[in-house]
Amino acid sequence: MLSGADISKSFFxxxxxxxxxxxxxxxxxxxxxxxxxxxxxxxxxxxxxxEPNYSGVIRNDGREVRFASVRDAEAAGVAIIHQELxxxxxxxxxxxxxxGREPLLAGLIVNRRRAVADARALLHRLGIDLDPETRxxxxxxxxxxxxxxxxxxxxxxxxxxMDEPTSxxxxxxxxxxxxxxxxxxxAGVAIIYISHRIQEVMLLADRVTxxxxxxxxxxxxxxxxxxxRIIAAMVGRESLGAVPESHGAAGRVxxxxxxxxxxxxxxxxxxxxLKGVSFDVHEGxxxxxxxxxGSGRTEILETIFGSSIGRRGGDIRLDGKLVSIASPRxxxxxxxxxxxxxxxxxxxxxxxxxxxxxxxxxxRDLARFGLRSFAREARLADHEVRALGIRxxxxxxxAGTLSGGNQQKVVIAKWLATQPRVLLLDEPTRGIDVGAKxxxxxxxxRLAGQGLAIVLVSSELPELLLLADRILVVSEGWQRGVLxxxxxSEEAIMRLAAPQTRTDSAGAA
Amino acid sequence: xxxxxxxxxxxxxxxxxxxxxxxxxxxxxxxKGSNIFLSYGNLLDVLRQVSIxxxxxxxxxxxxxxxxxxxxxxxxxxICSVVCAMLLxxxxxxxxxxxxxxxxxxxxxxxxxxxxxxxxxNFARGAAPEASPAKAIPHPKNHRVLTAMAxxxxxxxxxxxxxxxxxSRFGTWGVLLVTPCVGLLFGAINGIIIVAGRLQPFxxxxxxxxxxxxxxxxxxxQNNAVLPVYTGSNATADFDVLRSLVFGIFxxxxxxxxxxxxxxxxxxxxxxxxxxxxxxxxxxxxxRLSGINVGRVKIVxxxxxxxxxxIAAVLFVAQYRQGKPDAGAGLELDAIxxxxxxxxxxxxxxxxxxxxxxxxxxxxxxxxxLQLHNINSNLQLxxxxxxxxxxxxxxxxxxxxxxxxxxxxxxRSAPKEPAAHNGPPxxxxxxxxxxSAHDTW
Numbered sequence: 011m012l013s014g015a016d017i018s019k020s021f022f023x024x025x026x027x028x029x030x031x032x033x034x035x036x037x038x039x040x041x042x043x044x045x046x047x048x049x050x051x052x053x054x055x056x057x058x059x060x061e062p063n064y065s066g067v068i069r070n071d072g073r074e075v076r077f078a079s080v081r082d083a084e085a086a087g088v089a090i091i092h093q094e095l096x097x098x099x100x101x102x103x104x105x106x107x108x109x110g111r112e113p114l115l116a117g118l119i120v121n122r123r124r125a126v127a128d129a130r131a132l133l134h135r136l137g138i139d140l141d142p143e144t145r146x147x148x149x150x151x152x153x154x155x156x157x158x159x160x161x162x163x164x165x166x167x168x169x170x171x172m173d174e175p176t177s178x179x180x181x182x183x184x185x186x187x188x189x190x191x192x193x194x195x196x197a198g199v200a201i202i203y204i205s206h207r208i209q210e211v212m213l214l215a216d217r218v219t220x221x222x223x224x225x226x227x228x229x230x231x232x233x234x235x236x237x238x239r240i241i242a243a244m245v246g247r248e249s250l251g252a253v254p255e256s257h258g259a260a261g262r263v264x265x266x267x268x269x270x271x272x273x274x275x276x277x278x279x280x281x282x283x284l285k286g287v288s289f290d291v292h293e294g295x296x297x298x299x300x301x302x303x304g305s306g307r308t309e310i311l312e313t314i315f316g317s318s319i320g321r322r323g324g325d326i327r328l329d330g331k332l333v334s335i336a337s338p339r340x341x342x343x344x345x346x347x348x349x350x351x352x353x354x355x356x357x358x359x360x361x362x363x364x365x366x367x368x369x370x371x372x373x374r375d376l377a378r379f380g381l382r383s384f385a386r387e388a389r390l391a392d393h394e395v396r397a398l399g400i401r402x403x404x405x406x407x408x409a410g411t412l413s414g415g416n417q418q419k420v421v422i423a424k425w426l427a428t429q430p431r432v433l434l435l436d437e438p439t440r441g442i443d444v445g446a447k448x449x450x451x452x453x454x455x456r457l458a459g460q461g462l463a464i465v466l467v468s469s470e471l472p473e474l475l476l477l478a479d480r481i482l483v484v485s486e487g488w489q490r491g492v493l494x495x496x497x498x499s500e501e502a503i504m505r506l507a508a509p510q511t512r513t514d515s516a517g518a519a
Numbered sequence: 520x521x522x523x524x525x526x527x528x529x530x531x532x533x534x535x536x537x538x539x540x541x542x543x544x545x546x547x548x549x550x551k552g553s554n555i556f557l558s559y560g561n562l563l564d565v566l567r568q569v570s571i572x573x574x575x576x577x578x579x580x581x582x583x584x585x586x587x588x589x590x591x592x593x594x595x596x597x598i599c600s601v602v603c604a605m606l607l608x609x610x611x612x613x614x615x616x617x618x619x620x621x622x623x624x625x626x627x628x629x630x631x632x633x634x635x636x637x638x639x640x641n642f643a644r645g646a647a648p649e650a651s652p653a654k655a656i657p658h659p660k661n662h663r664v665l666t667a668m669a670x671x672x673x674x675x676x677x678x679x680x681x682x683x684x685x686x687s688r689f690g691t692w693g694v695l696l697v698t699p700c701v702g703l704l705f706g707a708i709n710g711i712i713i714v715a716g717r718l719q720p721f722x723x724x725x726x727x728x729x730x731x732x733x734x735x736x737x738x739x740x741q742n743n744a745v746l747p748v749y750t751g752s753n754a755t756a757d758f759d760v761l762r763s764l765v766f767g768i769f770x771x772x773x774x775x776x777x778x779x780x781x782x783x784x785x786x787x788x789x790x791x792x793x794x795x796x797x798x799x800x801x802x803x804x805x806x807r808l809s810g811i812n813v814g815r816v817k818i819v820x821x822x823x824x825x826x827x828x829x830i831a832a833v834l835f836v837a838q839y840r841q842g843k844p845d846a847g848a849g850l851e852l853d854a855i856x857x858x859x860x861x862x863x864x865x866x867x868x869x870x871x872x873x874x875x876x877x878x879x880x881x882x883x884x885x886x887x888x889l890q891l892h893n894i895n896s897n898l899q900l901x902x903x904x905x906x907x908x909x910x911x912x913x914x915x916x917x918x919x920x921x922x923x924x925x926x927x928x929x930x931r932s933a934p935k936e937p938a939a940h941n942g943p944p945x946x947x948x949x950x951x952x953x954x955s956a957h958d959t960w
Contacts, residue, residue: 317808342810356808359801361868370798371809373791379641381789424809 011036011200012057012088012169017066019052026052027064030226032219034169039191039201041215041232043208045244045443049224050204054171057202058090059083089167091158093174093441099147104129106146107161132160136190150304152183159190163199170194171202176210177441180302180469181504188214206443207470208237220244245445261293263330264463265314265432270324272306272313272487280321283309284487287324291432291463296454298478299467300503306487307467308351311434314465315341315348328431342371347425349418351436351467357421360410364402365391367409368424375428394423398453415446422453433457436467451477471500483507531862531877534910538881542888556891563770569883570772571596571838573876574831575847576854576861577779578706578824580875581787583858585820586800586867587720591709592828592854593847594731595702599832601739603698604746604842606689607754614738616685619697623681624674626700631673635666691758694836699829705731706825710818724821728851735844745843748836761837772834776879779827784872796820800867857882860910881910 013033019026027049034040044050055061057068059077068075070086077083083090097106104126105112113124129142138156146154155175162170172191176184191214195201205211211218212232219229220243227243272284284306291297301307312318314326316335326333328344335341341348350356359367369376369387376386391405400419402412409420418438425433435454439447454477458464468474474481481498483490483506490506546556555561575592582589605615639662684693705727713723739746750759761771787793795816798806807813828847836842861878863870885906889899 315808337810337812338808339810339812348808350808355802356804359798359805359868361801362798366794366798370794370806370811373794377791380637380791382791382794428810 012068012070014053014057014068015066017053017056017064017068019056019061019064025224027056027224029066030221030224032226032229034200034202036168036200037195037198038216039195039203039214041203041205041211041218042221043205043211043218043240043244044221044227045445048221048244050221051173052224053221054090054173054202054204057083057169058088058171060090084165084167087166087168088171089162089165089169090171091155091162091173091175093177095151095154095158097146097154097157097161100145102143102145103133103140103149103157103160104142106157107132107142107164109161111165128164129160132164136160136163137193138190150183152179152187152303155179155183155187156190159194163194167199169200169202171204173204174206174441175203176205176207181471182302182508184210206441208240211240212237241444244443261295261461263290264293264328265291265465266325266327266330267314268325268327270310270313270322270326272309272318272320272322274318274320282487283320284313287482287484287487287489289482289489289492291465293461293463294458295479296458296464296466296477298474298481299465299484300469300471300474300481301484301490301507303469305484305507307469307484308436309487310484311348311436311465311467315346315434317341317348342428345429345431346434347428347430347432348434349421349425349436349438351440353417353421358409358417360408362409363406364395364400364409364412364420365405367420368394368405368427371424372427390427391423394427398423398426399449413443413446415442415449418442418446418450419453422450426457430462432463432465434465434467437469438466439468439470439473447473471503474498474503475500530913531874534913535877535881535884538884538888542884542891545888545892547891556888561887561891563764563773565880565883565887566773566776567770567838568886569879570770570776571831571835572850572853572857572882573776573879574779574827574834575824575850576857576875576879577776577783577872578827579851579854579858580861580863580870580872581783581796581820582720582824583855583863583865584787584796584800584867584870585817586803586865587713587817587820588724588855588865589706589709589821589824590721590724590851591705591727591731592824593850594728594735595705595825595828596832596835596847596850597844598705598731598735598738599698599702599829600835600842600846601735601746601844602701602842603694603833603836604748605738606684606694606697607748607758607836608688608746610686610688612685618738619701620678620681620685622700622704623697624677626703627677628670628674632666632670635662635669639665688754690755691760694758694833695761695830698833699826702829702832703822703826706828707818707822709825710821713821714814714817732844739842739844744845745841747841749840758837761834772838775830775834779830780872780876783823784876787872792816792819797868800864800869802868853882856907860907 011034013031015031016029017027017031018029030049030053032042032053042050042053052061056064057077059080059082062076062078068077075086077086077088098109101109104122107129108125113121113128115121126142133140133142136156136159138160140149140153140156146157149157159170159172175187179187188210191201191203195216203211203215212235215232217229217231218235218240220227220240222244267290268288270284270287271282273280274283275281287306287310289297299307299310309318313322313324314335316322316337316339326335328346333340333344335344335346338348354360359370365388368391372390373382373387376383376390378386388405394400395402395405398419400412400416400423402416409417412420422438438454439450442450451473454464454466466474466478468477475498478498479495481493481503483493483503485507493502493506542556543554546554549555575596579589579592602615602619605613606619609615681689681693681697684690689697709720709724709727712718713720716723736744748754748758750756764770765774787796795806795811795813798809798811799813799816803813832842832846835846839846857878858870858875859865859878860881861870861874861876863874882903885903886899889902894902
């Protein structure tokens with residue numbers, strides 16, 4: 011259906027793709043895999059007309075084509091759904107679906123009724139249960155993803171490129187998405203599916219193509235592959251090493267949280283987001299928090315760190331002493347550190363150098379008599395870069411040009427530089443590749459071994475099970491239970507995480 | 520590549536050099552054959568003319584670096600010019616004195632408290648080893664009595680200095696110290712409203728622009744919209760110092776501008792505060808989560824902007840021998856234009872005072888060249904507008920990109936490590952290749 015042969019592309023003399031070939035058949039789900047920097051995004055940008063300069067040949071239904079713009083690609087039936095969603099939160103579902111292609115009355119006025127009716131029909135056809143008149147901003151990420159798909163298909167796309175669509179979805183939402191993808195494929199739509207999650211690909215894809223360092227490594231039917239072979243193809247080495255064993259919750263209780271609550275202001279008064287969350291974290295312990303998206307996982311960390319917006323309640327004790335944390339500034343002073351979920355929006359200064367990023371929270375401590383000490387800043391950054399194995403051309407490299415995994419390490423480094431006692435990690439491996447994930451895991455374990463109290467929020471259950479000594483499960487802001495290492499399993503977590511009609515809170519830690 | 524980069528990085532100075540060259544070549548010549556543009560008197564005039572705009576633009580740079588904007592500076596300068604002129608010429612508790620004396624005392628108090636806290640912070644930690652964590656710092660609360668005493672003492676000293684002058688009339692030092700404090704407080708009010716009310720800087724400073732103009736007119740009184748200052752007759756004679764030349768070679772206003780740019784530039788470069796300004800403009804949320812007191816930093820940038828407007832006002836009064844409520848009309852836009860020509864991004868986090876300095880000079884030289892050619896003043900405005908657009912175009916597209924457009928026909932710059940991450944790498948790289956001549960965050 012769509013195929014590319016010998017596609018090469020380089021940026022300022024640095025090759026990003028070298029003679030890559032790729033073909034797509036009607037009705038198949040074709041997974042495209044590779045570590046960050048392997049060239050997946052570049053290839054997809056070429057296929058979707060975002061990147062019009064390349065060498066090589068693209069054929070669409072056998073005819074040679076060259077997409078000069080996104081519009082060209084759309085006209086040929088290629089649609090791309092980016093990892094960051096492109097929806098207007100202020101508009102409703104129907105308006106978003108037909109944005110730029112509104113049905114008109116007399117060629118002038120937007121025919122709102124028709125837009126809504128068409129959108130409803132389209133959503134119904136896809137089996138998506140959404141009211142076309144709800145505002146996008148009120149939908150959950152998973153639902154927004156479905157709207158993106160509907161939008162792409164309303165433009166009669168025959169080829170759908172999806173870039174990590176599940177990175178923000180709960181397991182249930184993933185299942186729903188997979189069902190819709192399968193349904194589309196059986197209707198003849200060809201789907202290119204980019205993902206880091208191997209299990210997902212094994213479940214969903216018909217064929218897999220793996221890229222590494224801009225080169226094509228393999229294209230194979232999924233039936234002929236195993237997880238290990240895919241990983242090996244991606245990282246260029248055999249399976250991952252094991253994560254060092256935990257030495258368990260050894261130390262005394264360091265962080266103690268009682269009756270944590272959070273009320274968020276809305277137009278109609280206060281909405282309860284967290285209620286009665288209580289737990290203890292020991293020195294050297296990795297304390298996991300699991301739950302669905304929107305269950306209040308992130309809010310627990312933000313509330314402890316003093317960065318959540320709204321009315322905060324509850325007691326936080328550090329090393330037995332009651333503390334009041336009104337802002338991230340207080341938290342930092344008390345030795346807390348938080349690595350945020352969204353590192354680009356909240357964690358990093360992308361245009362600043364690695365050095366400036368790492369030194370930022372410590373600037374005041376590094377300064378001598380009110381003047382910055384560039385030497386100390388550089389020494390600190392150098393030290394952290396080496397300690398964490400951050401791969402960069404030097405501490406002067408711009409943070410935004412690092413790979414995802416290394417960006418994440420910079421965020422962790424800037425907090426470790428403040429010598430924290432408590433480390434709050436929110437989705438520390440979101441959107442980073444397998445090799446870097448492994449390194450982050452090892453790092454987290456090492457830090458726990460050094461006596462830090464670590465709280466880890468993750469939506470990837472295998473990650474939680476691998477790292478956490480105990481796992482707290484939240485659902486709809488309530489604490490559902492704490493699972494010890496032996497009691498924890500994906501099933502046990504999911505059972506607790508599922509929304510319930512009951513409104514009591516389960517036992518504390 | 521390396522040469523390109525160097526060219527890119529220094530393009531501001533090239534721009535300045537270019538405009539200088541144009542001025543030199545196109546300059547009319549006197550009957551004796553000497554170049555008017557290059558004459559010492561002419562260049563001094565340029566410096567004198569740009570000083571007021573320059574001071575305002577200096578303060579504006581800090582604000583814009585935090586991704587804010589300050590539209591009120593013109594009006595703040597107007598208030599301050601009225602205050603300054605009244606203090607100089609009218610004895611007793613005029614509206615100006617009522618405003619200025621408490622302002623001065625309050626600012627003295629705040630500055631003293633800040634200085635004492637700073638001293639405690641540093642002496643307590645001076646001996647600590649390099650990598651010691653923040654916990655070693657004693658909380659400033661422990662020294663409340665000391666700081667309070669210092670603050671009150673400073674306020675008392677301020678009153679002791681000013682009260683006698685209210686009875687007679689203010690001297691040069693008096694207005695030079697007191698007037699900027701009025702501006703500073705108005706600026707701080709801007710900042711406090713923006714931070715506490717979580718409002719857009721544009722709206723808040725727009726409101727302040729209108730309000731301050733009103734206050735300036737009320738202060739000046741209805742009948743005398745212009746307050747003349749005749750040094751030697753109705754005001755102290757040594758106020759003329761502010762419009763003279765130092766050692767007969769350098770205009771005093773220029774000295775103020777250069778000093779302000781140097782000091783603020785050093786603050787932005789060499790202090791944590793400066794880095795916070797860039798960090799807030801670059802990514803406010805990340806800055807907040809890094810434990811930076813974002814609100815305080817913002818308030819300080821607006822306060823400094825107001826203070827520099829106050830200093831500019833004193834120079835204005837000295838220069839034009841009057842204070843008037845419409846002194847600063849349109850000045851905020853000139854200042855913003857100079858900042859932007861200097862390569863500071865209105866989105867914040869990128870640029871710096873070196874750029875603003877060049878921007879102000881480019882603007883000033885341009886006016887001068889147009890004047891030397893006797894170009895119709897309305898036509899001058901049109902040309903200036905076009906040149907702003909032209910310069911900013913060159914600023915925003917970096918040189919490498921422009922050249923690559925010519926040479927290779929590639930339409931946009933591209934990331935160095937294209938697929939290294941999923942974000943928008945294009946921007947970061949173009950910035951790296953010389954989006955600006957100086958600091959970037």
